Amino acid sequence: MKRTEQVTLTNMCMVKNGDKILVLNRTDPVWPGLTFPGGHVEAHESFHDSVVREIKEETGLTIKNPKLVGIKQFYDHNNERxxxxxxxxxxxxxxxxxxxxxxxxxxxxxxxxxxxxxYNFDHDLPLFFDENLTEHILDGKRDELF
Structure with missing residues (x-):
């Protein structure tokens, strides 16, 4: 049984300023609409460093002490995690x-x-606002929050 697999690693960050949230209106035709900024984790880059870098690149802001609040997993069009x-x-x-x-x-x-x-970002939002939720699993059989 193989214990490794091809995985794409990404991040997304809700930047808060009082009661306001920084929202990105994506222009990408594949995934347009409102979401939070973020992007891919580069090879040999820590998760922390990747989210700080991505937020800086997309917003100009340098975030301090980002807190991991959840994870989403699904399989892409190549059936890779x-x-x-x-x-x-x-x-x-x-x-x-x-x-x-x-x-x-x-x-x-x-x-x-x-x-x-x-698309499907409304299903992700609860993980940012409900501290009792930490995971969103999305695949052909289920779309569940835990």
């Missing part, structure tokens, strides 16, 4: 600027939920 590490951060420095990923906006949680979200 895809993991998204979910973080929150409420301390940051820098000047906010949008990137090629899309426009950035500060919104409240209720404002966010009234807009067009990226």
């Amino acid at each position: 895809y993991l998204v590490l979910f973080y929150t951060a409420n301390k940051f420095t820098g000047q906010l600027h949008s990137s090629d990923e899309g426009e950035l906006t500060w919104m409240t949680e209720s404002e966010l939920k009234q807009h067009q979200l990226a």
Whole structure:
């Protein structure tokens, strides 16, 4: 029995400033809509360093002390595991600027939920807001939060 497999590692971070949340309106035609900034973990990069780097690249902000709050897993079109590490951060420095990923906006949680979200992102949101949830499993048979 093989104990290793091909896995794509990514991250996403909800940056908070008081009651406002930093939201990215993605321009990517494959996964458009509102979501949180984030991206891929590079080879030999720690998860912490990857989320700090991705937020800096996409927003101009340097987050401090990102907290891991959950994980999402699914299988991509090649039937390979895809993991998204979910973080929150409420301390940051820098000047906010949008990137090629899309426009950035500060919104409240209720404002966010009234807009067009990226596909299936509404199923991810509870992990950012409910400390009793830590995992979202999405595959052909189930879409469950734990």
